[in-house]
Amino acid sequence: NVTELKQYEGRQDDNNGLAIRLLMWKTAADLIGERPVLGYGIRGAREKTLEKYKEQGFMLGYEQGYHSHNQYLESTLMLGLPGLGLLLAMIFRAGWQSLRSRNLLAMLMLAHFICQSIIESNFEVQQELVFFLFFIFLFYYHQPSVRSKK
DSSP: OOOOSOOOOSGGGTTOHHHHHHHHHHHHHHHHHHSTTTOOOHHHHHHHHHHHHHHHTOHHHHHHTOOOSOHHHHHHHHHHHHHHHHHHHHHHHHHHHHHHTTOHHHHHHHHHHHHHHHHSOGGGSHHHHHHHHHHHHHHHHSOOOOOOOO
């Protein structure tokens, strides 16, 4: 009935989104620690994550096929540190270009993506992937311009 800062202890915590996310993040971080450079690949990361959930007794995550709910951890889990570096480089490049061109809409959309990626694996959910890529690229490539009156 409540969401509180605590460790996941079993099925009684299946409705505590914070406890579940802490467990998923810890699981992903532990797996990354085992293979930090190469990662597990897309399929392998999914299989290892679900296997760990089952070992830890997180049956909801195992049965529902939950991912890590953190895009930075998910990218590193799948592709290792080079994958995380590539994700951060893309974010930095888009942010730098948005700042240089003073494109406020692109900056705000990118800031939203950066924050959302902390609590969700945006590239794992098709609707989020389409939403973010559409609007980031729309604002990145089609900057609003001030039209002068003649």
